[in-house]
Amino acid sequence: MKLLVPVKRVIDYNVKVRVKSDQSGVDLANVKMSMNPFDEIAVEEAVRMKEAGTAQEIVVVSIGPEKAQDQIRQALAMGADRGLLVKTEAETEPLGVATLLKAIVEEEKPDLVIMGKQAIDDDCNQTGQMLAALLGWPQGTFASKIEKKDGEIHVTREIDGGLQTVSLKLPAVVTTDLRLNEPRYASLPNIMKAKKKPLDVKDPSDYGVDLKPRLEVLKVTEPPKREGGVKVETVAELVDKLKNEAGVL
Template sequence: MKLLVAVKRVIDFNVKPRVKMDGSGVDLANVKMSMNPFDEIAVEEAIRLKEKGVATEIVAVSIGPAKAQETLRTALAMGADRAILVQTDEEVEPLGVAKILAKIAEEEKPEMIVLGKQAIDDDNNATGQMLAALLGWPQGTFASKVEAGDGKVKVTREVDGGLETEELKVPAVVTTDLRLNEPRYASLPNIMKAKSKPLATKTPDELGVDIGRRLEVLKVAEPPKRQAGIKVGSVDELVERLKGMGIAK
């Protein structure tokens, strides 16, 4: 079973993003970047499936600037076999990403595509669903457990009422949730080996995909600062204050 794993280069989750002075976007100058945490989980799950003998090859794919090669090298150091970078300096919306991944899937013919349920920079949570629709493949989203074999993938996912288990026929799209696994750290020998693993570069034009933006960002602003709280002397005073705020009656 060949697995295709999509990874995205985002601002490191430990970094507090800064908004540009003109409100046109997020300031990325001299900011530490890393692999999207949900995508790390996707890579880890793909590697575990290979270690179980279910997967035979793992192909990591990323869409972004040349520096996204660093993110792909991280995936290769973790255990992916080869990588593909679709290089573009433009910001690609979820639909554009899904179209590119669909074209890559047509070329690579994987039996399963694994990706994080969302990216921590835009939180769209849309690419996996759009990709499944474009390919006409079944999908298992927000996976907290994945079992694959015999041409099927069993996905356990968290829903409001508890857990839901779905059985999908391959090829299928699976998006990963935080509770699926704990990603490994790449060892130094594997980091060195990753430098010699194949990494191909393509462009959206070569794939025949239009990544033109369909959404216009009007303004980006930081969330309002949280106001200081107050202390009350009794439950009655608390109730009165809540009534004054329109929260209680």
């Protein structure tokens, strides 16, 4: 089985995000960038499937700037076999990414696309669903457990009522949740080996896809600072404050 794992370059989750002074976007100057945590979980799950003999090849793809090669190399160091960077400096949106991934899937012909459920920079949670719709493939979202049985992929996902297991016929698209696994740290020998693994660089025009943004950002602002709390002596005082001061009752 061949796996395709899309990964995204985002601001590291430990970094405090700063807004540009002109409110045109987020300041990326001298900011640590990392692989999107949900995508890192997808890479880990793909590697585990290969180690278990379920998968034979893992192809990692990223759509972004030249420096996104760092995140692809990280995935290769974790155990992926081959990398593909679709180089673009444009701001990418879910539909454009899904359309480009569709073209890549048609070229690579994977049996399973496994990807993070969302990116921590835009929190859209749309690309996996859009890709499945464009391909006409079954999908399993928010996966907390993935198993292959009888030629099908069984995905356990968390829902309001507990857990739900769906059976997907291959080929399929699966998006990963936080509780699926704990990603490994790449060892130094594997990091060195990753430098020799194949990594292709292409342009969106090679796939006939235009990544021109469809949305316009008017301005970006920081959330209001939280005010300090107060202590109350009685439940009646609490209810009074919620009703008359906070206006939530």
